[in-house]
Ligand SMILES: O=P([O-])(O)O[C@H]1O[C@H](COP(=O)(O)O)[C@@H](O)[C@H](O)[C@H]1O
């Protein structure tokens with residue numbers, strides 16, 4: 001094993017680009033281990049981390065190295081794979097375009113066909129592009145909604161879904177075999193590179209057009225519905241607006257400041273719909289115009305957040321779980337009405353998402369499949385349905401504001417979500433009601449579902465270990481009770497087992513993952529897992545009760561007890 005000091009010395013001797021060389025020279029002793037102890041790991045959504053010098057940060061060297069590994073994986077798959085090629089897109093972050101260029105040049109040096117956009121595009125469009133062009137793989141340069149210091153590299157397989165761990169392993173193995181990352185050949189002439197732009201924009205937008213369920217409704221209400229859209233300085237800026245226009249919406253305002261493409265994300269702390277503050281500026285706009293709705297897409301436009309106007313003129317920020325539940329209800333109601341609801345319909349969600357949408361789906365005779373965190377697992381399930389023809393995919397979502405309505409993209413798609421959600425607003429408006437009323441109906445029918453995710457930060461090399469220790473502590477402790485509720489079952493996804501109170505053990509279908517989930521006697525659940533995109537431990541709580549007050553009370557008491565255990 002090479003030590004981090006040896007790796008550091010190699011980088012010192014290498015002929016680095018000026019900015020990286022300067023950064024290396026200025027690196028404080030304390031930062032060396034963190035930046036040099038490993039090659040960046042692949043997590044929930046590809047490789048993601050701080051931009052900076054060293055193999056454990058993202059820079060032109062690490063991008064060249066991982067692309068060289070991807071190229072040799074493609075080489076191994078033969079000439080057809082090389083001809084089918086790779087689609088590359090990038091977002092508005094600092095260095096994103098530069099990293100995309102490095103990736104293009106490395107692939108081109110291998111004689112691999114490359115399809116590139118000349119400017120930024122959303123992640124779901126890249127996913128669609130891979131499928132549409134029948135490419136062999138895809139690369140999206142983005143760190144999604146992470147802080148501005150970060151960037152990342154999402155890798156896609158030929159189905160347009162992010163590569164699942166088994167496929168990624170081949171790339172990681174190839175990367176480990178690269179001795180010298182500094183002399184990787186790059187074809188500066190980009191001989192195999194073609195610019196795609198409208199070649200993919202047009203068919204993607206044509207597919208997005210099919211998301212609208214009720215054209216007549218949009219024609220009637222589309223002009224009256226007033227809403228505010230923010231692309232949060234990112235890729236939704238162009239395609240998002242096009243999608244809204246072609247769907248028939250005209251009475252919207254774009255948050256001007258946030259339509260400026262800017263990797264500093266100057267108007268927000270984090271460009272993350274999970275943070276209600278990310279919607280603040282858009283809500284200010286909405287208040288001025290008494291708009292019905294606020295929608296925002298994250299910088300790579302795969303997540304969508306929303307806030308809705310209440311009767312008193314204030315705005316309620318919805319959770320990803322609530323948005324998904326409303327969408328499921330809307331889509332399935334429409335299908336039932338038009339008698340197009342298949343008998344084998346299914347929705348797919350993650351093990352840390354609410355049961356709210358599943359309960360709604362169940363009332364329509366639609367099944368729910370639960371997969372691990374990571375939209376790639378939802379994409380893999382879609383492929384499974386298509387191969388086995390046993391279920392018809394109707395919807396997929398994650399609590400973290402990701403939804404996929406139609407699988408022409410195989411990743412969460414905030415552009416699709418934008419169009420559908422605006423239509424849903426028109427639907428409520430036509431009835432003289434609001435989203436809040438709609439949610440209330442569903443709560444009355446299915447129970448008051450409430451969820452909360454708390455993320456604890458554990459930065460650096462030691463943070464990694466601390467999270468591992470905490471997970472081990474929970475595994476040893478074997479929780480019997482949380483507040484006043486018995487733990488009826490404990491699921492440990494690392495050993496793929498579910499254990500009940502009397503010790504009976506059941507095997508679980510999901511692949512191995514470092515996640516613990518507890519099911520309480522009242523139907524509530526609690527899950528714990530280290531994030532795979534940021535150095536954080538996530539605690540998820542999901543409760544269900546007969547009233548909002550009861551749900552609030554439960555959530556608060558479980559949170560208090562679990563937070564105490566995490567922090568003590
Ligand atoms: O960041 P995005 O929008 O690409 O989203 C990525 O990260 C989310 C959070 O993952 P984690 O809890 O491991 O941080 C996942 O739910 C999602 O599937 C993945 O694509």
Ligand SMILES: [Mg+2]
Nearest residue numbers: 144145298302
């Ligand atoms: Mg994103």
